[in-house]
Amino acid sequence: MTYSVILFYKYVTIDAPELLMERERAVCEVLGLTGRVIIATEGINATLEGTTEAIAKYKAHLKKDSRFKKVDIKETEGKGDLFPRLSIKVRSEIVTSHLPASINPRVDTGVHLAPSELKKWFEAGEDFEIIDMRNDYEYAVGHFKNARPSGMSDFKDLPKVAERYSDIKDKKVITVCTGGVRCEKASAYLKSQGFTNVYQLEGGIHRYMEKYPAQEFLGTLYTFDGRVTMDLGAHNHEVIGVCVHCGEKTERFADCALKSCGNHFIACTACRDESDQVYCQDHVAAFVS
Numbered sequence: 001m002t003y004s005v006i007l008f009y010k011y012v013t014i015d016a017p018e019l020l021m022e023r024e025r026a027v028c029e030v031l032g033l034t035g036r037v038i039i040a041t042e043g044i045n046a047t048l049e050g051t052t053e054a055i056a057k058y059k060a061h062l063k064k065d066s067r068f069k070k071v072d073i074k075e076t077e078g079k080g081d082l083f084p085r086l087s088i089k090v091r092s093e094i095v096t097s098h099l100p101a102s103i104n105p106r107v108d109t110g111v112h113l114a115p116s117e118l119k120k121w122f123e124a125g126e127d128f129e130i131i132d133m134r135n136d137y138e139y140a141v142g143h144f145k146n147a148r149p150s151g152m153s154d155f156k157d158l159p160k161v162a163e164r165y166s167d168i169k170d171k172k173v174i175t176v177c178t179g180g181v182r183c184e185k186a187s188a189y190l191k192s193q194g195f196t197n198v199y200q201l202e203g204g205i206h207r208y209m210e211k212y213p214a215q216e217f218l219g220t221l222y223t224f225d226g227r228v229t230m231d232l233g234a235h236n237h238e239v240i241g242v243c244v245h246c247g248e249k250t251e252r253f254a255d256c257a258l259k260s261c262g263n264h265f266i267a268c269t270a271c272r273d274e275s276d277q278v279y280c281q282d283h284v285a286a287f288v289s
């Protein structure tokens with residue numbers, strides 16, 4: 001049995017999100033899919049796993065809907081257990097930003113730049129800046145060379161990113177994220193804050209790595225599923241993740257052993273106890289002598 005994982009999003013007006021939720025839930029249940037789907041009046045954002053055959057049927061189902069006919073579906077190999085369950089929800093946004101409704105990718109957003117075009121920028125030595133719109137723990141394990149980290153641990157901190165990089169408002173700026181969905185609002189927001197020349201990487205880091213493995217993107221790609229990271233063909237990539245405690249190179253992630261903490265960080269095996277637990281930097285001194 002082979003399994004597949006798909007990732008897709010679409011900013012498109014959904015008039016009756018609850019109805020779409022019910023329909024998608026029924027289809028996913030029949031096909032035995034697991035994963036997460038967020039539906040809002042502004043669109044859909046989904047990651048699903050199932051048998052390769054079931055995923056093929058789901059894709060055919062999705063594309064029959066005129067709203068999703070042209071949706072870009074990224075597909076990778078699954079394991080069959082990457083998500084604990086199926087979760088399909090209606091929310092006010094498909095990626096929570098708490099930005100005003102005027103930041104609307106259906107109306108205005110950064111120019112979509114194909115991976116092949118970004119590759120040309122790199123090769124031609126173009127003068128441009130990359131802002132990585134993912135959280136810092138995602139950046140820590142893999143990022144484009146010379147990319148600026150967002151400084152975020154939550155996408156709701158987007159206004160701070162615009163303030164932090166106000167010195168490059170008039171430069172050519174490209175935003176990047178995993179599959180592209182976060183960049184739709186992030187690049188729209190930068191434009192609203194006076195950034196004059198804003199692009200976003202089409203298909204995200206996912207598509208770039210597929211096309212150009214182990215080239216300008218260093219390290220590995222963080223995923224929000226049981227894989228934690230995926231290298232998309234760059235099996236011999238250089239490890240750039242660093243254990244927060246000892247500095248050893250590793251791609252292993254941990255959640256702070258203090259359950260109420262919530263910090264998610266990189267920690268090597270040697271810095272964990274016999275049950276694989278480890279405290280974050282904020283709490284290690286208090287609990288380990």
Ligand SMILES: [Zn+2]
Pocket residue numbers: 243244245246247248267268269270271
């Ligand atoms: Zn360590």
Ligand SMILES: [Zn+2]
Pocket residue numbers: 256257258261262263279280281282283
């Ligand atoms: Zn902690």
